[in-house]
Amino acid sequence: EVQLVESGGDLIQPGGSLRLSCAASGFTFSSYSMNWVRQAPGKGLEWVSYISSSSSTIYYADSVKGRFTISRDNAKNSLYLQMNSLRDEDTAVYYCAREYSSSSGRRSFDSWGQGTLVTVSS
Amino acid sequence: EIVLTQSPGTLSLSPGERATLSCRASQSVSSSYLAWYQQKPGQAPRLLIYGASSRATGIPDRFSGSGSETDFTLTISRLEPEDFAVYYCQQYGSSRGYTFGQGTKLEIK
Numbered sequence: 001e002v003q004l005v006e007s008g009g010d011l012i013q014p015g016g017s018l019r020l021s022c023a024a025s026g027f028t029f030s031s032y033s034m035n036w037v038r039q040a041p042g043k044g045l046e047w048v049s050y051i052s053s054s055s056s057t058i059y060y061a062d063s064v065k066g067r068f069t070i071s072r073d074n075a076k077n078s079l080y081l082q083m084n085s086l087r088d089e090d091t092a093v094y095y096c097a098r099e100y101s102s103s104s105g106r107r108s109f110d111s112w113g114q115g116t117l118v119t120v121s122s
Numbered sequence: 123e124i125v126l127t128q129s130p131g132t133l134s135l136s137p138g139e140r141a142t143l144s145c146r147a148s149q150s151v152s153s154s155y156l157a158w159y160q161q162k163p164g165q166a167p168r169l170l171i172y173g174a175s176s177r178a179t180g181i182p183d184r185f186s187g188s189g190s191e192t193d194f195t196l197t198i199s200r201l202e203p204e205d206f207a208v209y210y211c212q213q214y215g216s217s218r219g220y221t222f223g224q225g226t227k228l229e230i231k
Binding site: 035037044045046047049050059060061095100102104105106107108109110112113114115 | 169
């Protein structure tokens with residue numbers, strides 16, 4: 001069974017830093033691209049960042065570019081999100097999500113973690 | 123950047139009725155890159171449809187997706203009580219990453 005378990009969420013002051021982790025199990029982690037998606041309280045989904053299976057390709061949403069860094073450790077089956085210069089508007093539940101890419105090129109997020117809450121507030 | 127606009131914002135229907143949810147893109151989107159998700163309160167999203175029309179594993183056949191270019195539709199043929207939730211469409215924009223629509227809330231009438 002595919003499992004994604006996020007951790008690291010906390011209450012943090014504006015301007016602070018936080019590192020989120022996502023522990024993967026039940027599949028060959030090194031074969032899949034991964035993503036972070038966030039959801040502010042009562043709001044919709046916002047894609048945050050993408051990392052390819054080998055870490056060779058990385059994308060960020062404009063809203064976090066230059067402040068957040070995605071990384072992974074395939075030996076530890078883990079995905080990370082380093083968040084710096086945090087702002088009030090970064091308050092959200094952060095989900096890690098596995099990307100499914102079919103042989104015909106179709107792409108989607110087929111497995112999600114339960115999320116970890118990051119609250120940025122003074 | 124491609125913007126996805128979902129309509130209606132809220133849809134009020136009764137169990138047994140048919141639901142039609144729309145997702146309109148600001149530019150043409152490859153059907154391969156269009157997906158639909160369901161999210162219930164306090165839960166993570168769940169993949170329903172990928173490639174615009176392919177059902178994900180375990181998704182009942184009352185859910186169907188269609189459309190192309192800028193207009194996509196999620197149809198639930200006959201609503202069950204467990205289908206009342208928020209639905210999101212999503213597209214992949216290559217180096218621009220992914221974008222989601224703002225969501226459609228399907229509520230019990």
